Amino acid sequence: MRAPTLRQAHWYGHVNALNAPPALRHWLTGGGSLTAKLKDHSQAFRVQCLHQRPGRCLTDETAAIGLHRPGRVWEREVLLRCDNRPVVFGHTVVPMSATATDWPLFSALGERSLGSTLFGDPLVRRGALQYARLRAGHPLMQRASAALELDRPQILYARRCLYRRRQGMLLVTEVFLPAVLELVLQTKPITTITNRNEQ
Numbered sequence: 001m002r003a004p005t006l007r008q009a010h011w012y013g014h015v016n017a018l019n020a021p022p023a024l025r026h027w028l029t030g031g032g033s034l035t036a037k038l039k040d041h042s043q044a045f046r047v048q049c050l051h052q053r054p055g056r057c058l059t060d061e062t063a064a065i066g067l068h069r070p071g072r073v074w075e076r077e078v079l080l081r082c083d084n085r086p087v088v089f090g091h092t093v094v095p096m097s098a099t100a101t102d103w104p105l106f107s108a109l110g111e112r113s114l115g116s117t118l119f120g121d122p123l124v125r126r127g128a129l130q131y132a133r134l135r136a137g138h139p140l141m142q143r144a145s146a147a148l149e150l151d152r153p154q155i156l157y158a159r160r161c162l163y164r165r166r167q168g169m170l171l172v173t174e175v176f177l178p179a180v181l182e183l184v185l186q187t188k189p190i191t192t193i194t195n196r197n198e199q
């Protein structure tokens with residue numbers, strides 16, 4: 001296996017290959033919508049859309065989205081914020097060959113979560129998760145750090161997943177930022193339905 005260049009990461013099929021901090025494991029491996037899980041761990045959740053525009057896919061995501069060489073894609077990048085703290089940098093690419101029929105809601109997402117359009121759509125098929133350590137030279141490390149405006153962490157842990165719908169493919173990469181480790185599951189007040197006689 002050719003050693004990846006600094007701009008590429010090696011994407012593993014199992015999270016054990018990362019030797020990630022134990023506290024990060026449930027974030028990396030959790031099924032279901034990450035948006036829903038982040039909402040359960042915060043009082044206020046927001047998707048800050050950094051941009052959604054034509055771009056060029058990264059070298060190490062080319063084959064994953066069925067391209068033979070880095071080609072033009074629709075690129076969406078976001079910061080997922082819990083109680084206004086950035087906890088995940090999201091990077092999504094869709095090959096330009098996709099049509100509105102493939103991903104009808106993608107182009108007009110704005111600050112709605114992509115997850116809200118993927119989970120619950122019976123036509124969407126979710127692939128296996130892949131995991132990587134991102135180091136200083138990787139484009140997603142550079143972009144996530146820049147969005148954080150903080151000194152650059154040495155390593156960030158990421159996962160990615162390929163979604164298919166009709167003929168379309170959509171690759172979501174989630175880069176977990178240090179603040180995610182400070183999130184605590186919120187106990188939501190149980191709303192009881194009382195009948196009028198009790199009031």
Ligand SMILES: C=C(O[C@@H]1C=C(C(=O)O)C=C[C@H]1O)C(=O)O
Nearest residue numbers: 033034035078090112113114115
């Ligand atoms: C795939 C999901 O959507 C999330 C929302 C994203 C967006 O709005 O661009 C990007 C990454 C995801 O974490 C999810 O909620 O699981």
